[in-house]
Amino acid sequence: MINVQRIEAYEFRGIRSLSIDVGGENFAICGRNGTGKSGIVDALEFGLTGNISRLSGRGTGEISLKEHAPHVDSRNRPDGARVILTVTIPNLAKTVTIERSVKDPLSPKISPASPEVLEVLRQVQSHPEFALSRRELIRYVISAPGDRAKEVQALLQLDAVEDVRAILQRIANSREKEFKPLLRARAQAAEQLLRALEIDEVSAAKILAAVNARRTILGLGPIAKLRATTSLKEGLGLQASLVQPARISKAQALADLQKVRELIDQTRSEEVRGYCATAIERLEALSSDPKTSDSVNRERLLSSALAYVEEQACPVCDTPWKADELKAAIAHKLKHFEEIASRRAAVEKICEALAALLEELATAMRAVARHGTLLDRKIDLQHVADFVQSLMVRSKNVGSIVSISASIEAIRELASVPKDVLDAISKVKKAVRAIPEPTEQDAARDYLTVAQERLEAYREAGLAEKRAAAQVSLTRKIYDTYASVSTNVLEGIYKRVEKDFGELYRFINRDDEDKFAAQLTPSIGKLGFDVDFYGRGFFPPGAYHSEGHQDGMGICLYLALMKHLLSDGFTFAVLDDVLMSVDSAHRREVCNLLKRKFANTQFILTTHDEIWLRHMKAAGLIAPTAYIHFRKWNVDHGPAEWEDRDVWREIDEEVARNKVRSAAALLRHYLEFASAEICHRLRAPVEFRGDAQFLLGDLLPAAIGRFNTLLREAKAAAGSWGKNDELTSIEARETEFKSRVAASKVEEWQINPAVHYSEWAALQARDFAPVVRAHRELIQSFICSNAKCLGFLYVLPERGGREEVRCACNGINLNLRKRVKEKVRGTKEPNASRLPLF
Numbered sequence: 001m002i003n004v005q006r007i008e009a010y011e012f013r014g015i016r017s018l019s020i021d022v023g024g025e026n027f028a029i030c031g032r033n034g035t036g037k038s039g040i041v042d043a044l045e046f047g048l049t050g051n052i053s054r055l056s057g058r059g060t061g062e063i064s065l066k067e068h069a070p071h072v073d074s075r076n077r078p079d080g081a082r083v084i085l086t087v088t089i090p091n092l093a094k095t096v097t098i099e100r101s102v103k104d105p106l107s108p109k110i111s112p113a114s115p116e117v118l119e120v121l122r123q124v125q126s127h128p129e130f131a132l133s134r135r136e137l138i139r140y141v142i143s144a145p146g147d148r149a150k151e152v153q154a155l156l157q158l159d160a161v162e163d164v165r166a167i168l169q170r171i172a173n174s175r176e177k178e179f180k181p182l183l184r185a186r187a188q189a190a191e192q193l194l195r196a197l198e199i200d201e202v203s204a205a206k207i208l209a210a211v212n213a214r215r216t217i218l219g220l221g222p223i224a225k226l227r228a229t230t231s232l233k234e235g236l237g238l239q240a241s242l243v244q245p246a247r248i249s250k251a252q253a254l255a256d257l258q259k260v261r262e263l264i265d266q267t268r269s270e271e272v273r274g275y276c277a278t279a280i281e282r283l284e285a286l287s288s289d290p291k292t293s294d295s296v297n298r299e300r301l302l303s304s305a306l307a308y309v310e311e312q313a314c315p316v317c318d319t320p321w322k323a324d325e326l327k328a329a330i331a332h333k334l335k336h337f338e339e340i341a342s343r344r345a346a347v348e349k350i351c352e353a354l355a356a357l358l359e360e361l362a363t364a365m366r367a368v369a370r371h372g373t374l375l376d377r378k379i380d381l382q383h384v385a386d387f388v389q390s391l392m393v394r395s396k397n398v399g400s401i402v403s404i405s406a407s408i409e410a411i412r413e414l415a416s417v418p419k420d421v422l423d424a425i426s427k428v429k430k431a432v433r434a435i436p437e438p439t440e441q442d443a444a445r446d447y448l449t450v451a452q453e454r455l456e457a458y459r460e461a462g463l464a465e466k467r468a469a470a471q472v473s474l475t476r477k478i479y480d481t482y483a484s485v486s487t488n489v490l491e492g493i494y495k496r497v498e499k500d501f502g503e504l505y506r507f508i509n510r511d512d513e514d515k516f517a518a519q520l521t522p523s524i525g526k527l528g529f530d531v532d533f534y535g536r537g538f539f540p541p542g543a544y545h546s547e548g549h550q551d552g553m554g555i556c557l558y559l560a561l562m563k564h565l566l567s568d569g570f571t572f573a574v575l576d577d578v579l580m581s582v583d584s585a586h587r588r589e590v591c592n593l594l595k596r597k598f599a600n601t602q603f604i605l606t607t608h609d610e611i612w613l614r615h616m617k618a619a620g621l622i623a624p625t626a627y628i629h630f631r632k633w634n635v636d637h638g639p640a641e642w643e644d645r646d647v648w649r650e651i652d653e654e655v656a657r658n659k660v661r662s663a664a665a666l667l668r669h670y671l672e673f674a675s676a677e678i679c680h681r682l683r684a685p686v687e688f689r690g691d692a693q694f695l696l697g698d699l700l701p702a703a704i705g706r707f708n709t710l711l712r713e714a715k716a717a718a719g720s721w722g723k724n725d726e727l728t729s730i731e732a733r734e735t736e737f738k739s740r741v742a743a744s745k746v747e748e749w750q751i752n753p754a755v756h757y758s759e760w761a762a763l764q765a766r767d768f769a770p771v772v773r774a775h776r777e778l779i780q781s782f783i784c785s786n787a788k789c790l791g792f793l794y795v796l797p798e799r800g801g802r803e804e805v806r807c808a809c810n811g812i813n814l815n816l817r818k819r820v821k822e823k824v825r826g827t828k829e830p831n832a833s834r835l836p837l838f
Helices: 037-049 114-123 134-138 145-155 158-199 204-217 236-242 252-265 272-285 290-307 323-335 338-375 382-400 402-412 419-434 440-508 547-569 586-598 612-619 642-658 660-682 697-722 724-744 745-752 767-780
Strands: 003-012 015-021 027-031 080-088 095-100 109-110 131-133 518-523 526-532 570-576 602-607 625-634 636-642 794-796 802-805 813-815
Touching: 003 037, 003 602, 015 037, 015 636, 027 037, 027 131, 027 612, 037 080, 037 095, 037 114, 037 131, 037 570, 037 602, 095 114, 109 114, 145 526, 158 204, 158 252, 158 440, 158 745, 204 440, 236 440, 252 338, 252 419, 252 440, 272 338, 272 402, 338 382, 338 402, 338 419, 382 402, 382 419, 440 518, 440 547, 440 586, 440 697, 547 586, 547 767, 602 612, 602 625, 612 625, 625 660, 642 660, 660 697, 660 767, 660 794, 697 724
Parallel strands: 027 602, 027 625, 131 570, 570 602
Antiparallel strands: 003 015, 003 080, 080 095, 095 109, 518 526, 625 636, 794 802, 802 813
16 A cells, blocks of 8 residues: 655654654664654554544543644644655555644645545555554454454454344344234233133134034034134124123123132242242342442443444434444443343343233233123222233333332232222122123123134234244344354455464464464354464463463464455554564564565564664664664653764753753763664673663773774785775774774773763863763764764674674675685695684
């Protein structure tokens, strides 16, 4: 896609004004924590996407881009907080400038703004995963399978697959939830039909046998076949018009009254009381902690909200949100309620059964009330009607647990039937019993009338159940098919990623894990990740592997995913302090991995570890000068570099203000930094310290001693080749170097290697200025004077015999290899084991 050439940031985050030439190549940013590295990463992300991930999404609370992206002193001037990036687009062979202001981050100034350029930048903006920090890296390795699946699918931009699956699952679950009450309604209708027909099984044969027996009594012809439209009262209409039928079926009324009695007794049974006690105990446990009680309601609200997130706004308050970020935020909150949800689900099973019992009692009460209204004797049934409504409210409170306190109260009242209701039922029962016994024909007529009524109710309930069952079957089949197909597709993708991941990890650990293998196992909504542990089996990465190995796995998995996602378009990545725990040996291999396997990708790497920076340079991952080293940060000036011109200017300014103490401290700190760098590059021998706390007196004399040795070796080599001009130049350099060493009086430090800056700090400005000048000239002896280079000299190779001293631009190249004299004929061949190693 792109390569970054230049980064400019003004009044942005912790930066006041900073410009870095990256040059389209790998580049490193080094500095202790708090020196401003993250500000550059933020600037890159903001310039390319208009967003800063660490200021948005989960866990950021009241932090916002507009409020907190500007420098703290420019927070009221967001238009001044801006980032300018200069990038190249290799496949278009174009250089593009992107300028964004925090005031209007979504309207960058792009030049040139041709359609093809805008399309490439749109693709970059849609892949914010080019910037990877360790907190993001570890999510791919140490996380739950469900969370890992979301992270990996989001990186591969397959999260829409999971979104569709989740929607289909919600639809299927919703249909199944709606199906349960219809099942209960059909069961109740069947029970009422059986009671009316006085049979024990709903079957065509038994229904016809019972019905035809009554039809025979009435002189009606038998029904041969029971169809969906068959009326059990067929032919009864004419007779009914001739004979005044009884207004109420005594037998059916008594049966319904008996059913009410049985259900009331059931609510008071030992078994039901036991269920009630268990439900109340569990509900009280949920409600005992106010936070837990609140969490139950919040979990329900969040679950409902998650189901309705479709547009780029909150479904509750319409606040603008990116749908994926809102879903992630809601899902993150829901994780805190998982235990509560599990406990609630357990008690809900009991409550559903109790709610069904209340619903069945309400249905039976309605039947009795209907009978009561048909009686000649007027009975006040308002209490029964009110109780039926009360039962339905109780059933709802018990079954849904909308309010824990309401559910507990409803369960406690489950067996409670008001005396007025019992009295009304007794009156109905007494009145029904007082009805004269019907004749055989009247009983048969009433039988068929009630049977037809109950059969129609049963048919309607059956049709409703059948339609719902078909929807359940269809939605579940759609879900299962989609889940199966998507899982198969994902398996193919993950197999390729798994293969690349294994190869990359084996590359950086080939010294001890050359047979390493991994298993990425997708399942519905999850992604399992197990790795081989020295042939002992496959385990989660956190089971046995060290933190350093987990970091290595994280970066390898990220690179494998990006390779699959972008292929040849993977031309740019930011790795933000991602190898904190990887040991030095494997860091070199990571450098080699990035250099060899991803030669066409520009990496910008940040680190607080100077040794890791040296590994990058030594391995050739970055050029010798392709880095910036921050030494400090303050709120007024932003980050400051360990860079000669910057440091010396600051020292001169302190001296000019007669602040010798601060100038002396700064000089000593820079000399320690520069001396360590020189010793490393010139391979100077320094007495080893396990704590790596080397003083200036340990480092600078060693650097001077090594450079003197190298100059002597260079003179000897030039003389052996007869290069007199080169010899003269080296002698002049040597003379100048000795003069600078004498002026700095560094040799005296060999007597006192622990020398501090206290003597410097006691000087006046006019006395300290020569000290600064002498040490500046001394350090410049180790640096190329070419303004385009200004790099420290270094010895090649890094190990073994020393062959040359050079700088990054090759403007300085001192040969250290002497000319080997040709062997004189007849002389004895020297012993090979005594030959010098060059």
